[in-house]
Amino acid sequence: MNELVKTEFFSEFWTFYISAITLAGIVGCAVLLKLNSIKPTAGAVKLHGHTWDENLQEYNHPLPRWWSYLFYITVVFGLVYLTLYPGLGSFKGVLGWSAVGQYFKERDAADAQFAPIFDKYMKMPVAAVAADPDAKAMGERMFLTYCAMCHGSDAKGAKGFPNLRDKDWLYGGTAQAIETTVLDGRNGVMPPGMVQGAQVNEVANYVLSLSGAKHDAALAAKGKPLFETVCAACHGPDGKGNQQIGAPNLTDGIWLYGSSEKTIAETITKGRNNRMPAFKEFLGPAKVHILAAYVYGLGGAMEAEPAPPPAAAAPAGGPSAKLYFDSGKADLPGDAAAALQAVVDFAKANAAAKVAISGFHDETGNQAANEELAKERAKAVREALKAAGVAEDRVEMRKPQVTGGGGDNKEARRVEVSVI
Ligand code: HEC
Ligand code: HEC
Structure with missing residues (x-):
């Protein structure tokens, strides 16, 4: 909050300048009032000399008392106000009130009021929140406030700003991917x-x-x-x-x-x-959860991670094998030859058959290094096949679309081999 309550005045001069003009104005009003309230002595009552409409003229009588008192009250009010509230340059007023402070107070009060509602949604998965009409209405209002200036009020995007309604996702369209995008931002x-x-x-x-x-x-x-x-x-x-x-x-x-x-x-x-931009700090995870659900509910979202690519699934008929590797290693496991036996036999018996290899890794550590590791693992298996008599040109290295994860870490560190 302090960030936002910074004064607009960067040099003391402007504070002095504004205060001087404001106070001089008020004092000037008081002096003018005083001058116009002086009652002329009996002999000095005379015409001002102003003439309107040929015969309408003005005496130098003072202003009516009730009227000048009202005016004095406004002068006093002005001075009291400027003492209590900000108005004189960077002087904050003795009450310390500020418009921004008031905003934060109201926002905190609203947050407290809505906390139970946000809590309820926070505990529900994104897909369930997306199906809730109240949450959808909240999501839409927030989307119009925080997202529409870039993604459009219809969420269809513009040049450089992705359409959030279609099934084409830069960073993934699963509930989790969308929520991560909004929480942490993307670049x-x-x-x-x-x-x-x-x-x-x-x-x-x-x-x-x-x-x-x-x-x-x-x-x-x-x-x-x-x-x-x-x-x-x-x-x-x-x-x-x-x-x-x-x-x-x-x-x-x-x-x-x-x-x-x-x-x-x-x-x-x-x-x-x-x-x-990242919204974690600005909106907090509860509001982001509802926004992610709103985007999820726009129709382009994916149910779950895309199904494993065809290379990973063994085609009907041909044998397949999975080889598991140690963490961080691309050395062939001891049982590699035995695991590959059925595939090797099939490949030798069917000259037209090719063998597809896809390497995978677990999700610990650096993504780029992991992908490299998955590739090294696949290469090690290719070497093993070559050693077992399956020529290199009959082996196809297939990089899966998603190389990471799948089951637990042990399951994830695998190479899948199948006949195609
Ligand atoms: C280091 C990774 C990287 C490399 C290498 C790379 N790109 Fe890209 N490319 C990206 C990313 C990330 C984006 C999306 C940028 C964004 O979000 O604005 C992109 C966007 C594009 C787009 C815009 C697509 C659209 O929907 O408008 C085109 C076209 C493209 N790349 C072509 C190429 C070509 C051709 C090459 C090789 C000369 C190449 N890229 C190399 C990462 C890369
Ligand atoms: C200042 C402009 C801006 C605002 C505000 C903004 N976004 Fe984005 N958003 C972008 C840009 C630009 C990208 C694409 C980033 C990239 O190309 O790497 C993006 C990407 C996304 C994506 C990923 C789309 C994909 O294809 O994977 C989602 C989801 C998203 N925004 C949701 C939101 C939501 C929800 C809000 C409101 C809380 C929001 N955005 C506010 C500019 C914005």
Whole structure:
């Protein structure tokens, strides 16, 4: 609160200046009143000399007493007011009242009054709050106050501000992901200048091709390898994005900044740095919970984490295997050969069959390092298959969309192997 009660006056001069003008004005009024209240001596009653309407003239009689007393009262009132309340520059008044202070007092009173209601919703999961009409009305009011200036009153967003009604999520559309976004804020950073010159248009055309938009096929073909080396790290080899860092899906035809080649080239050349503010401190978790539920209820939200990618699920018919790794390690587990036996046998018997490998990690530690670890684990399994006689070109490394988590930590540190 103290942050907000700072005075507007940065130098003492202005306090003096304003106080002087205000007080001089009040004293001036009093003097004027006094001068106009003096009764002329009997002989000195005379006409002022002002003439209206040819025959209407004015004597120098004093103001009526009742009228001047009323005026004196306002002078006294003014002085008392300026002593008690702020009005003279940065002087805060002896009562210490302030408009901001009053606001905080009213807000705290309201918070106390509504605390039981917020408590009730805080204990309910987001999906349940979203289904509650009262909570929805509260959420809508708060959304219009705190979010609409960026996301629009219909929550459909604008250039650079994501649409919150569609199923395209930068950071994930589960109840939990939405709540985390609003609590902690987000900062999507696309670095500038990773490709230059003619390469910009090549890669931009490849990006256009990803969503089936109009593009120049020859340029796109040149852009493909560039994309795979430079852009895939964040947007994924297939361009489907990465919700951990808010790298958008480039294949769905939904654009944060626009679908023109010019806009895409601009993103590539200049980069983007986009920020969603954090609301944890400002609104507190209880209000954020209701807001998250409101966004969840807008129709675009996801039920739960997206289902594991197809690579992870064993296709009907072929055998599959899971290998579990030690924490922080990519060394093959001792039972690797035995675990892989069925897959190896099947691959040897079916020359057309390929083997897909997906590496996973647990959620402890650094995300980038974990993803690298998951990849190393998958590579170790590829080596093991090679050693068992399955040629490298029959093995497909598949990076799962979500590489982290799944069950407990032990279960999470796995490599899934399946025949495709
Ligand atoms: C100052 C502008 C601004 C305000 C105010 C704002 N947002 Fe955002 N919001 C953004 C931006 C910009 C992004 C995208 C961030 C990025 O690209 O990394 C975003 C992203 C989001 C996302 C993630 C969308 C996705 O696709 O994953 C959600 C959810 C969200 N905002 C909800 C809210 C809610 C709820 C409020 C009100 C409490 C709010 N925002 C207020 C600017 C704002
Ligand atoms: C370090 C990670 C990273 C790399 C590498 C990266 N991007 Fe991005 N890109 C992002 C993020 C994050 C955003 C979203 C920025 C935002 O929220 O405003 C983005 C946004 C974009 C957009 C805007 C999408 C839209 O919906 O409007 C395009 C197009 C794009 N990237 C293309 C590329 C291309 C092409 C490359 C390779 C030259 C590339 N990116 C490399 C992280 C990356």
